[in-house]
Amino acid sequence: MKTIGILGWMFLAVQPAIPQDxxxxxxxxxxxxxxxxxxxxxxxxAKIRTNNDRQTALILLDSLTRDxxxxxxxxxxxxxxxxxxxxxALPDSLxxxxxxxxxxxxxxxxxxxxxxxxxxxxxxxxxxxxPGEAREMWFNGKSSEENFREAEGWLNHWMHxxxxxxxxxxxxPTYITTFLTPMMVLHEFAADPVMKKKAQMMLDLxxxxxxxxxxxxxxxGGHSRDYPxxxxxxxxxxxxxxxxxxxxxxxxxxWEEARYRPRNRGGWETTFGAxxxxxxxxxxxxxxxDRTEAYAHTETKRVxxxxxxxxxxxxxxxxxxxxxxxxxxxxxxxxxLQPIQQHTWDxxxxxxxxxNSIFTLHPYYSGRELAMFFPEEIKFLADEVDRYHxxxxxxxxxNSSSPFERTFQYRNTLIVLYDIKKGEMQxxxxxFFPKTLDERWVDCSGWIICRAGDVxxxxxxxxxxxxxxxxxxxxxxxxxxxxxxxxxxxSKREDGSFAGFRxxxxxxxxxxxxxxxxxSVRFRNRHGIExxxxxxxxxxxxxxxxQLSDYGFFDGPFIQSETGSGRVTLRHKTRTRxxxxxxxxxIESK
Amino acid sequence: xxxxxxxxxxxxxxxxxxxxxxxxxPTVYASVFSxxxxxxxxxxxxxxxxxxxxxxxxxxxxxxxxxIRANALAVxxxxxxxxxxxxxGNGLHKTTDGGNNWKIxxxxxxTEIWAVSxxxxxxxxxxxxxAYGIYKSTDQGDTWKQVFTGFVSxxxxxxxxxxxxxxxxxxxxxxxxxxGETWQRTGLSIDRTRTVxxxxxxxxxxLVGTEKHGIYATSNGGRTWTKREAGIDHETxxxxxxxxxxxxxxxxxxxxxGVYRSxxxxxxxxxxxxxxxxxxxxxxxxxxxxxxxxxxxxMGAGMYRSEDRGENWRFIGLPGxxxxxxxxxx
Numbered sequence: 001m002k003t004i005g006i007l008g009w010m011f012l013a014v015q016p017a018i019p020q021d022x023x024x025x026x027x028x029x030x031x032x033x034x035x036x037x038x039x040x041x042x043x044x045x046a047k048i049r050t051n052n053d054r055q056t057a058l059i060l061l062d063s064l065t066r067d068x069x070x071x072x073x074x075x076x077x078x079x080x081x082x083x084x085x086x087x088x089a090l091p092d093s094l095x096x097x098x099x100x101x102x103x104x105x106x107x108x109x110x111x112x113x114x115x116x117x118x119x120x121x122x123x124x125x126x127x128x129x130x131p132g133e134a135r136e137m138w139f140n141g142k143s144s145e146e147n148f149r150e151a152e153g154w155l156n157h158w159m160h161x162x163x164x165x166x167x168x169x170x171x172x173p174t175y176i177t178t179f180l181t182p183m184m185v186l187h188e189f190a191a192d193p194v195m196k197k198k199a200q201m202m203l204d205l206x207x208x209x210x211x212x213x214x215x216x217x218x219x220x221g222g223h224s225r226d227y228p229x230x231x232x233x234x235x236x237x238x239x240x241x242x243x244x245x246x247x248x249x250x251x252x253x254x255w256e257e258a259r260y261r262p263r264n265r266g267g268w269e270t271t272f273g274a275x276x277x278x279x280x281x282x283x284x285x286x287x288x289x290d291r292t293e294a295y296a297h298t299e300t301k302r303v304x305x306x307x308x309x310x311x312x313x314x315x316x317x318x319x320x321x322x323x324x325x326x327x328x329x330x331x332x333x334x335x336x337l338q339p340i341q342q343h344t345w346d347x348x349x350x351x352x353x354x355x356n357s358i359f360t361l362h363p364y365y366s367g368r369e370l371a372m373f374f375p376e377e378i379k380f381l382a383d384e385v386d387r388y389h390x391x392x393x394x395x396x397x398x399n400s401s402s403p404f405e406r407t408f409q410y411r412n413t414l415i416v417l418y419d420i421k422k423g424e425m426q427x428x429x430x431x432f433f434p435k436t437l438d439e440r441w442v443d444c445s446g447w448i449i450c451r452a453g454d455v456x457x458x459x460x461x462x463x464x465x466x467x468x469x470x471x472x473x474x475x476x477x478x479x480x481x482x483x484x485x486x487x488x489x490x491s492k493r494e495d496g497s498f499a500g501f502r503x504x505x506x507x508x509x510x511x512x513x514x515x516x517x518x519x520s521v522r523f524r525n526r527h528g529i530e531x532x533x534x535x536x537x538x539x540x541x542x543x544x545x546x547q548l549s550d551y552g553f554f555d556g557p558f559i560q561s562e563t564g565s566g567r568v569t570l571r572h573k574t575r576t577r578x579x580x581x582x583x584x585x586x587i588e589s590k
Numbered sequence: 591x592x593x594x595x596x597x598x599x600x601x602x603x604x605x606x607x608x609x610x611x612x613x614x615x616p617t618v619y620a621s622v623f624s625x626x627x628x629x630x631x632x633x634x635x636x637x638x639x640x641x642x643x644x645x646x647x648x649x650x651x652x653x654x655x656x657x658i659r660a661n662a663l664a665v666x667x668x669x670x671x672x673x674x675x676x677x678x679g680n681g682l683h684k685t686t687d688g689g690n691n692w693k694i695x696x697x698x699x700x701t702e703i704w705a706v707s708x709x710x711x712x713x714x715x716x717x718x719x720x721a722y723g724i725y726k727s728t729d730q731g732d733t734w735k736q737v738f739t740g741f742v743s744x745x746x747x748x749x750x751x752x753x754x755x756x757x758x759x760x761x762x763x764x765x766x767x768x769x770g771e772t773w774q775r776t777g778l779s780i781d782r783t784r785t786v787x788x789x790x791x792x793x794x795x796x797l798v799g800t801e802k803h804g805i806y807a808t809s810n811g812g813r814t815w816t817k818r819e820a821g822i823d824h825e826t827x828x829x830x831x832x833x834x835x836x837x838x839x840x841x842x843x844x845x846x847x848g849v850y851r852s853x854x855x856x857x858x859x860x861x862x863x864x865x866x867x868x869x870x871x872x873x874x875x876x877x878x879x880x881x882x883x884x885x886x887x888x889m890g891a892g893m894y895r896s897e898d899r900g901e902n903w904r905f906i907g908l909p910g911x912x913x914x915x916x917x918x919x920x
Contacts, residue, residue, distance in 0.1 A: 071657055106638075106655040109680045111702070120698070139655070140680070141693025154698035307702070307721040308741055308760055375702045375721040375741070376623075378801065379826065379845045380870075380889055380912075384624070 025245050026274035033271050039063045041082030042268035048086040049275050057086075058094065065097040071105035073115045076122030078269075081185040084125065085275055102126050103137055111374070113169045113304070114178035117158060121182035124151035125189050152195065155186070159198050163205065163566045163581035165314060166301035166553065169338070171209065173219040173230050173237030179206055180242060181269040188276045194584050201579045201586060203278055207246060208570055210239065211288035212297055212558050213321050213328060217243045217250035218356070220348040221321040221330020224301070225341035228391060228398035232432055232473065233354050241267040246280045247288040281588070286572040287558040291325040294494070296411055297556030300563050303337045308371050316563070318548040320409040321556075326350050326491040327455045331414055333548055334406035335536075339373045340385055340392055342401035345409075345416060347489050349455040355434030355472050358450065358457050360485055362418050363426045364402035365393050395426050396475070408533040410541055412490065413525040417462075418483040419535045429483050431459070431476035439498075440474065447505055448476070454492035456501040459485045462512060462521065482519050486510065488526060615643040616879050617671055619917045620650070620887055621660035625910040639663055639676045639683075640908060642893075644883065648907035650893070653689040655680070661914045664706045666713050671919050673713055675731075677703035682718055684731050695731030707745040709752045709769075717755065717770055719745045724757060726770045738764065738773045744785045750793045756812065758783035763798055765812050776812030784844075787830040789855075790837050797840065797856050799827025805842060807856055821859035822850065830856075831874040833899075835881045841900055843871025849886055851900045865903035867891045875916040887913025 019025040033046040034053065039060050047057035064079065083090070083098045090098075109119045127148035135143045142150070169175050180203065187199035213221045219239040223231075230237035235250065243249050298321075302314040317337045321330035331345035346359035370381035382393055391397040404420040418429050431448075433440055439451040450457040462485065465478030488505065495501040504526040511522035519535035532540040539546040553561040554568060561568040570577040578587040622637045638660045640650040658678035666673035676683040681696035682703055696703070696718075705719030716727045718734075719742030725734040741760035748754035755766040757773065763783050764773040782801040789795035794811045797818070802825045806815045827844035840852040848863030849871055863869050870889035877883040885906075886894045892908035893916075 106657050106680075108657050108659075109701075111679050116698075135693060136691065141683075141691060150697045157698070375704060377828070377845075377872075377889065 020248070022245065022248075022280070025248070029245060029270055029274045033268050036268070038268075039067075040268055041078040042271035045082045045085040045275060046268075046271050048089050054089065058091070061086075061090070061094055062097065065094070065101050072108040073110045073118035073122070075101075075105070076107040077118045077125075077182045077185060078122075080122050080125045080129065081181075081189075081272055084129065084185070084189045085272070099130060102130070103139055105139055107139055113158070113167065114175050116154065117179055118182050120151040120154045120158075121186050123147050124155060124195075125185065127151060128189075128191055152192075155195070156198070159202055160566070160581065161302075162202070163568065163579075164553075164564050165316070166299070166563075168224065168302050168304040168314065170224045170299075170301040170317075171213065171219065171221065171319070172223050172225045173234065173239040174226050175224075176206065176210060176219070176242065177238040177267070177269050181272050184272045184276050184278055187278050188272075197584050197586075198581070200278065201581060201584070204281060204284065204570075204577070204579055204586070205568060207242075207280055207284050208287060208559055208568070209299075209554075210242070211247065211284050212554070212556060213323065213330060214243060214247060214249070214288045215291065215323065215328050215348065216350045217247075218328070218348045218350075219243075220323065220328025220346075222319055222332035222345055223343040224304075224317075224332075224338045226343045226399060227341065231343050231346070231359075231398050232357060232434070234348050234357055235354070238267050238269075241270045242273070243288070245270050245273060247285055249289060281570075281577055283570050283572050283575045283577045283588075286575070287570065290572065291323065293557070294322065294324040294411075295557045297321045297323060297554070297558070298551040299555070300551050300553050301337075304339070304373050306372050307375055309368065310372060316549070318551050320407075320551075322409070322411045322489075324412075324491060324494070326453075326493060327457075327489055329409070329412050329414060329487065329489045331407040331409045331416075334402075334416075336369055336372065336401040336403050338401055339370050340401075341399045343399055344401070344405055345407055345414060347455075347457055347487065349452050349457075351436065351452050351455075353434075353436035353452075355436050356452065358431070358433055358459070360416060360429055360431040360459075360476075361398070361400050362402035362405050362420060362429050363395050363397045363400045364404065365400070365425065369401065369403075393425075395428070396430065398430075398432060406533075406535050408531060408539045408546075410525075410529060410531055412488065412494075413523070413529065413531065414487040415521060415523060415531060415533050416485050416487065417519055417521065417533060417535045418481075419519045420481040420483070422481060424481075427481055428477055428479045429465075431465070431478075431485070433474040433476060435472055435474065443502070443505075445505065449502060449505075451498050456490040456492075456495060456498055458488045458501075458505055460487075460508075460510060461485050462515060482515065484515075484519070484521065486521070486523050490526075615645060616877055617919045618642045618644070618875070618877075618885060619663055619665060619671075619674070619919065620873075620893060620908065620911075621663040621676060621914040622908060623659050623661050623912040623914045625912070637911075638678070639674070641671075642907065644877070644880075644895075648905070650907045654683055654685065654692045655694075658683070661704045662706050663915050663917055664708050664716075665917050665919050666708050667710050667919075669713070675706045675708070675716065677706045677718060679703075682706060682716075682731055686730070695727070696725075696734060700725055700734060704741075704743055705745045705757075707747050707755070709747055710749055711752055715752070715769065717745045717747070719743060719757060719759075724770065724773070737766075737770050743783070746786055746788055748788065748793050749790075754793075754811075756786045756788070756796060758786040758798060763796075763812060776808070776815070778806055778808070778812070778815040780806065784826070784828050785830055787832060790832050790834045792837075795855075797830045797832075797842075799830050799842060799844060801826050805830065805856065818856050818859075820857060821852075821861070823861070824850075828872045829874045831876050831884075833876050833881050834878050839881075839899065841874045841876070841884060841886075843874050843886060845870055847871055849874065849884075849896075849900050849903070862900055862903070864901065865896075865905070866894060867905065873913050873916045875918050877918050879920050885916050885918070887911075887916050889913075 036043045133144045190196040218234045299319040301317040318333040327349040367378040371378040385392045408415045448459040463480035468475040509524040514520040522532040553563040566581040568579045642650045662677040664675045672688045681694040702721035709715035724738035744758040763776045785799040824847045830842045833839035840856045842850040848869040850859040868891040873887035884896045892911045894903040
């Protein structure tokens with residue numbers, strides 16, 4: 001104990017200073033990245049741009065152009081990005097080798113939204129860099145002009161889609177990197193001022209979309225796609241790196257604390273941000289960090305491209321988040337919006353400890369789900385996906401979309417219903433409760449009551465379950481096919497004492513008389529608000545029907561936009577910033 | 591033996607043999623969609639178009655773009671392999687000089703191509719089936735027009751009348767009688783069809799493989815259909831091939847099927863699995879120069895060949911490959 005105390009004191013004594021502004025954080029990042037020896041375009045760019053170990057950087061770049069097995073969307077945009085950031089410092093031989101890579105490598109385009117953003121950004125900048133060259137000079141047999149026009153056409157299409165009906169891979173703590181980084185490069189190097197402006201607007205939009213559901217480095221609420229490791233430990237996601245650099249949150253000395261290290265490759269993609277000229281508008285930083293008033297925020301996104309078993313290619317996807325100074329309770333409306341990696345709901349809370357999240361899910365999988373979105377042979381898809389994502393068919397996985405899950409949220413109250421078809425492969429639901437909670441018990445009223453610091457979470461299971469102890473969490477598993485939970489979240493700031501919060505649960509009313517017949521529940525919450533919901537049916541709030549289609553594209557105190565308008569308004573107190581994509585124009589007032 | 595060693599030496603030295611040499615043997619082309627090791631965006635074993643000659647045992651050479659997840663291919667008949675197409679997620683790749691130069695003929699509006707078919711007479715007419723529909727080109731892929739909406743797995747052009755086309759789709763089997771301009775559903779009530787094959791001598795006779803519903807046949811150009819189930823214990827069929835010299839012999843393969851063979855034109859079937867490491871068969875082709883020789887492409891175990899009309903099979907290369915389609919050019 002004494003030893004730990006001394007070590008703790010020593011740690012505090014040697015803890016480095018926390019960088020307080022973007023420039024010092026960017027410098028800190030570059031200091032770390034430039035010391036690496038990984039064959040990475042980000043390491044190469046950091047070394048050369050900071051004039052640190054240039055010789056090694058040139059060797060690394062040479063290696064990057066030699067390995068003919070590499071080729072694809074990640075390589076395409078990051079190679080041209082590293083080249084454009086460093087070209088003046090490169091010898092002619094490396095200019096030729098980088099150029100040759102775009103002739104001899106197959107830059108595979110991929111099959112997802114983020115793949116195409118990376119591929120076409122890379123192709124756009126490469127075609128711009130080497131204009132007027134014949135088709136024989138390019139890996140795809142198209143001339144510079146053909147490649148430029150194609151890339152420009154798709155980038156415009158994607159930006160317009162994102163500004164009008166939203167991203168398919170929206171609000172992803174992992175994949176946000178694969179959108180932000182290409183847009184950083186595009187903004188930095190697009191010669192066309194209109195494309196440059198649009199890239200800036202995309203960066204503003206992506207950051208604002210993150211900011212409004214951001215809390216102390218966490219990307220809260222529902223996510224279209226995320227990896228299980230990041231779902232159960234939100235600050236381990238790549239988005240934390242971007243939050244740290246651009247929002248200044250969480251306030252920690254990055255890289256000295258293993259908890260915050262992103263899962264993949266050290267998260268060096270932010271290097272392109274540190275080297276670039278894009279500066280986050282102050283209004284977005286304020287949106288990301290001002291939590292003086294709790295707020296509800298709704299969004300409309302789109303479902304990923306449906307190619308089978310659906311009448312509509314991109315139906316809307318609805319999202320609700322309630323954001324406070326201490327926690328975010330957020331939810332997607334449910335159903336299959338994205339295959340494989342969907343994260344439908346959680347409460348993410350501010351904590352000094354890892355695994356700061358609680359949620360439930362139905363661990364669904366099927367070839368049919370995958371076939372909705374992937375064109376490969378249905379009978380082989382689940383095995384194929386398991387090879388990449390490792391857990392797709394696992395009954396204990398922590399990410400999943402499910403056709404048998406629906407939600408209804410109002411502020412800090414959430415109803416989650418499950419109506420699992422008989423005969424399904426995974427006939428149960430799971431709940432994640434981290435061991436780092438300060439308190440967790442099942443009250444005799446039936447509520448599972450938890451405390452994490454000053455955040456209070458209560459879940460009322462509509463059917464009984466059992467607890468299973470695992471490494472970092474308790475898994476609550478319930479095997480009833482008709483199932484659900486009611487969630488109430490509070491905090492010391494909102495409710496006073498934990499005892500007071502627990503007592504307030506006694507005021508709630510749970511009516512499950514129609515649950516067996518209709519998977520329906522009526523709930524009156526601690527504040528007297530009545531919510532009634534039938535699985536996949538009508539959502540009633542104090543007797544009035546809530547239409548998800550009434551949700552705006554963005555609707556909350558900080559961001560407003562009508563779906564389809566192409567115009568997004570950011571607000572913070574007296575400041576406004578209007579992103580008018582139709583005119584490729586930003587209007588700012590203070 | 592010396593020849594084989596020579597080829598292997600060239601391959602080891604990194605030489606790319608892009609164009610098949612003029613020899614008397616047929617050339618076997620295979621589109622490889624994936625291998626067991628493929629991960630999007632990573633350093634991967636090669637996928638794409640490969641070719642091979644019967645005397646080359648297990649040697650296959652790659653041609654064209656690497657790592658493109660090739661779902662299908664087409665070779666213009668009689669072009670000696672000069673005009674070839676590979677269908678992939680990146681688009682439709684084309685060569686007109688035997689593989690020395692390739693071009694992706696499609697742009698961002700066309701993706702996830704699962705079928706490519708050529709007019710046997712007019713090399714300018716190309717049809718592709720994608721996850722989003724059928725596209726037609728009348729200028730060898732320079733421009734495209736969408737002519738059908740829906741998920742398409744297979745397109746064939748009637749070898750006796752290029753105005754007539756058939757497509758196996760998620761919405762059933764469709765037929766066009768105006769060179770793909772318009773499409774009408776045939777009389778088959780089954781959705782989710784995966785492959786359609788035309789009898790080599792009777793153009794009105796077609797066999798269709800389906801997802802979960804077995805094999806169906808028509809003898810009147812798609813007006814009426816009957817299920818062919820004698821001897822069949824499986825449901826999902828990705829490929830059906832007639833023996834071109836004796837159309838009473840037919841082969842079929844699909845999910846966990848091994849190879850089914852019929853000796854009565856597809857009325858009754860017998861299954862063989864002798865020699866296969868896996869029994870998922872995605873493509874079958876009969877060598878027109880020696881119809882005892884039959885090729886089978888598997889899902890995940892590469893290529894197999896039979897020398898005795900499908901009785902026995904042996905592995906002939908492309909380990910781990912998911913073989914989308916096989917085309918044999920005499």
